[in-house]
Amino acid sequence: MAERLITIATFNDVTEAHILKGRLEAEGILCFLGDENIVGVHPFYATAVGGVKLKVPETDVMEAKAILNRIQEGNTDFDYDTIELAPPMQEHVESTKCPNCGSDNVEQQKFNKTVFSISYLFLGFPLPFLNRKKFVCHECGHTWKSN
Known part of the structure; x- marks a missing residue:
């Protein structure tokens, strides 16, 4: 019951x-x-x-x-020792280095900026076409695609 x-x-x-x-x-x-x-x-x-x-x-x-x-x-008063805390979540960070200068100050580009801008200009809203594994180095400006 x-x-x-x-x-x-x-x-x-x-x-x-x-x-x-x-x-x-x-x-x-x-x-x-x-x-x-x-x-x-x-x-x-x-x-x-x-x-x-x-x-x-x-x-x-x-x-x-x-x-x-x-x-x-x-x-x-609250007894915080009796609480079981979950372990902190850890993000998976892929360590990629620039093949040109070896720097690890690298960012993966999420979308093609040209297609994004043109679609926003003509359609009024952006079409985010994802680029798989396209990276840009913030140290030397080198851009490359990875497999």
Whole structure:
């Protein structure tokens, strides 16, 4: 059977509701916001619909209220040691050197500038034709294509 959601707080401001929702989620409590869209679109309807409702499962009500009370008291200590951080994403960087001068200050050109400019002039919008592996060296100005 599905667990009941209990409203533990209401807000007239969507931003404040999202901040506290994020804090509860950081503490490991599943929570939802009710009526956030109607209040976000028409802020004056907040009173009519009862504000943005912060809801948590029935089993987490006591813990969530305790966290909200700590925040209201100004005691917002958070144990950052318990959070598991994902390793930073690393971009694949291809090390290409200029065959003319050996510099690594090289940029891959994304489109043919001539076709791009002419299509923009005559059609009113650019047609980006991609150049595969066309490079330009910023040191000596050499341009070459790679396989």
